[in-house]
Amino acid sequence: MRIKTYIATTNSEAIKLVCEDLGDNAIIISSGNTDDGNSVRIVAAVDLTSTSEIEITLEEEYEQVSNLSIEETVKQALVFHGVPPRLTKQLSNSAAKAGAQNPTLALAAAFETLFEFSILRTDIFKSPLMLVGPPGSGKTIVAAKLCNQAKLKNCTIKAISCDTQRVGGVEHFKALTNHLGINLITASKVDDLKSHINLNVTTQMQIIDTTATNPYNEFEMINLHQRIKASEAEPILVLAAGSDPMEVADITRLYRELGVKRFIATQMGMARRAGSILVAADSASLALCNVSISAKVTDGLKPISPISLARLIMPHTDNNKLNQQNTEAA
Amino acid sequence: MKTELDQLVSPPIHNRGRNMFAIASGKGGVGKTWFSITLAHALAKTGNRMLLFDGDLGLANLDIQLGLMPKQDLSNVISGRLTLNQAIIDYSEGGFDIIAGRSGSGGLANIASSRLQMVGDDLALLSANYDAVLMDLGAGIERTVRQLAHNAKTCIVLLTDEPTSLTDAYALIKIMHADRPEIKIKVVTNIVNSNREGQRTYNTILKACEGFLKISPPLLGVIRRDTRVREAIRAQTPLLTRFPNCEAAQDIEKIATNLFNTIDS
Numbered sequence: 001m002r003i004k005t006y007i008a009t010t011n012s013e014a015i016k017l018v019c020e021d022l023g024d025n026a027i028i029i030s031s032g033n034t035d036d037g038n039s040v041r042i043v044a045a046v047d048l049t050s051t052s053e054i055e056i057t058l059e060e061e062y063e064q065v066s067n068l069s070i071e072e073t074v075k076q077a078l079v080f081h082g083v084p085p086r087l088t089k090q091l092s093n094s095a096a097k098a099g100a101q102n103p104t105l106a107l108a109a110a111f112e113t114l115f116e117f118s119i120l121r122t123d124i125f126k127s128p129l130m131l132v133g134p135p136g137s138g139k140t141i142v143a144a145k146l147c148n149q150a151k152l153k154n155c156t157i158k159a160i161s162c163d164t165q166r167v168g169g170v171e172h173f174k175a176l177t178n179h180l181g182i183n184l185i186t187a188s189k190v191d192d193l194k195s196h197i198n199l200n201v202t203t204q205m206q207i208i209d210t211t212a213t214n215p216y217n218e219f220e221m222i223n224l225h226q227r228i229k230a231s232e233a234e235p236i237l238v239l240a241a242g243s244d245p246m247e248v249a250d251i252t253r254l255y256r257e258l259g260v261k262r263f264i265a266t267q268m269g270m271a272r273r274a275g276s277i278l279v280a281a282d283s284a285s286l287a288l289c290n291v292s293i294s295a296k297v298t299d300g301l302k303p304i305s306p307i308s309l310a311r312l313i314m315p316h317t318d319n320n321k322l323n324q325q326n327t328e329a330a
Numbered sequence: 331m332k333t334e335l336d337q338l339v340s341p342p343i344h345n346r347g348r349n350m351f352a353i354a355s356g357k358g359g360v361g362k363t364w365f366s367i368t369l370a371h372a373l374a375k376t377g378n379r380m381l382l383f384d385g386d387l388g389l390a391n392l393d394i395q396l397g398l399m400p401k402q403d404l405s406n407v408i409s410g411r412l413t414l415n416q417a418i419i420d421y422s423e424g425g426f427d428i429i430a431g432r433s434g435s436g437g438l439a440n441i442a443s444s445r446l447q448m449v450g451d452d453l454a455l456l457s458a459n460y461d462a463v464l465m466d467l468g469a470g471i472e473r474t475v476r477q478l479a480h481n482a483k484t485c486i487v488l489l490t491d492e493p494t495s496l497t498d499a500y501a502l503i504k505i506m507h508a509d510r511p512e513i514k515i516k517v518v519t520n521i522v523n524s525n526r527e528g529q530r531t532y533n534t535i536l537k538a539c540e541g542f543l544k545i546s547p548p549l550l551g552v553i554r555r556d557t558r559v560r561e562a563i564r565a566q567t568p569l570l571t572r573f574p575n576c577e578a579a580q581d582i583e584k585i586a587t588n589l590f591n592t593i594d595s
Contacts, residue, residue, distance in 0.1 A: 027541035047542040073442040079410030
């Protein structure tokens with residue numbers, strides 16, 4: 001906006017000056033007599049940039065990639081998520097070398113290079129799945145979600161609970177499986193578990209919920225190991241997002257020794273920092289399969305890919321807004 | 331189609347930022363930081379839980395005006411050493427909380443926009459613990475200034491009667507309105523000789539906004555020229571502590587009352 005004061009002997013003279021100088025689009029902002037009362041003072045303004053031009057400028061601004069390098073942008077995001085310095089450096093270096101156009105894609109490329117992703121399918125199961133993990137990570141809810149997803153695909157399901165030591169452990173799973181019309185089997189001893197697994201080889205999906213284990217307790221880990229061996233199940237670690245990354249680094253290595261190769265991240269909806277997920281994928285080389293967002297069984301498990309993980313880590317990167325607008329427009 | 335994971339990536343913010351007020355001016359040197367401090371103080375004095383955030387990333391000086399030597403500030407948050415709530419300082423003298431910037435730190439102005447948005451989001455989360463959050467934004471109309479305030483529902487635009495202040499304030503209003511049409515804009519005229527002159531200054535910007543932008547931002551208040559303001563700033567003491575009954579103090583208290591009505595609405 002340009003603003004200018006005009007002084008003339010009469011109002012009409014002053015307005016004439018405004019029109020000559022600022023053109024027909026000018027508006028009078030104020031008018032009155034000068035202090036001595038002999039002349040007229042008019043303040044007029046004209047806005048040379050139209051609103052649509054401003055909107056175009058703003059669009060262009062959103063399209064611009066930040067002045068910061070991709071490496072620095074990725075690094076700042078990883079620091080926010082509590083990723084330890086060594087992994088931050090490794091990921092941001094790898095992102096910088098990816099040659100991607102924006103930080104999110106660069107980080108996705110780094111994830112692709114450094115981590116393994118293996119989506120858990122609920123229609124083809126080669127071996128039974130055993131959900132293992134520390135207390136409160138959401139094993140039972142994940143088990144119920146898997147049962148629900150398999151049920152929707154008309155698979156035959158066998159649900160087994162080894163969670164007999166905790167008060168209400170079996171009952172919790174039972175309440176969920178009853179709802180799905182699945183008969184829950186309990187197996188408190190290793191031999192029971194073995195017999196149940198061997199009983200029905202035609203079942204498409206066999207899901208085993210286990211008692212929470214303290215990974216630092218050798219006795220509990222041996223017990224769990226015996227169950228994994230007896231059932232010949234694939235142990236899948238269930239880990240709550242938002243845990244302390246360093247703690248996760250320690251415990252994932254211990255579960256890795258039991259033969260765990262994949263993990264499911266849970267409670268994603270209530271964690272704002274996802275550093276622990278990256279650490280789990282890094283320190284014990286575990287493959288990230290699916291994520292669980294809420295405790296609602298019907299919400300199911302969501303698949304996760306390098307790009308969706310990168311968007312989770314960098315939700316506000318410049319081009320995300322643009323991409324989102326494009327997606328919505330499409 | 332948007333998946334649930336995508337929604338998680340860009341969470342809905344609904345009511346977030348309802349009580350967040352961005353304070354901006356376009357032009358520097360119109361008394362933005364002083365106004366922010368005094369308004370926070372006035373609101374705190376009437377029993378409101380207040381947080382004052384120094385959003386002037388390039389030349390933060392909120393702590394200087396208050397004579398504070400903060401141990402923690404926004405730079406610790408940006409570097410990942412502290413979470414935003416750990417950077418809060420209890421300014422007991424004024425009865426409100428502060429998040430300080432770092433004076434003269436060019437580094438703070440050099441933040442990735444994604445990181446800046448996260449800080450803005452964190453601030454919106456923190457705002458739930460307060461009756462109101464005031465954000466003292468930097469001068470200018472750059473994206474960093476606007477981005478930090480992206481969760482604020484109201485923007486208070488401060489201006490004086492100088493033509494440069496008027497045109498810069500207008501430019502700020504224009505760009506804010508184009509960027510986020512839903513933001514409520516309110517005008518405060520500062521360092522004016524009388525209420526009448528303040529009203530006249532407001533009428534000038536109002537006419538420009540109505541004529542060119544077809545919007546009518548309301549007047550939140552007028553702050554009269556008062557030599558006590560300068561004295562208080564030089565003494566690094568809040569105006570309401572040093573000269574609680576001076577004209578400018580009364581004007582700010584009036585604005586606080588008006589503003590509080592808008593928090594409730």
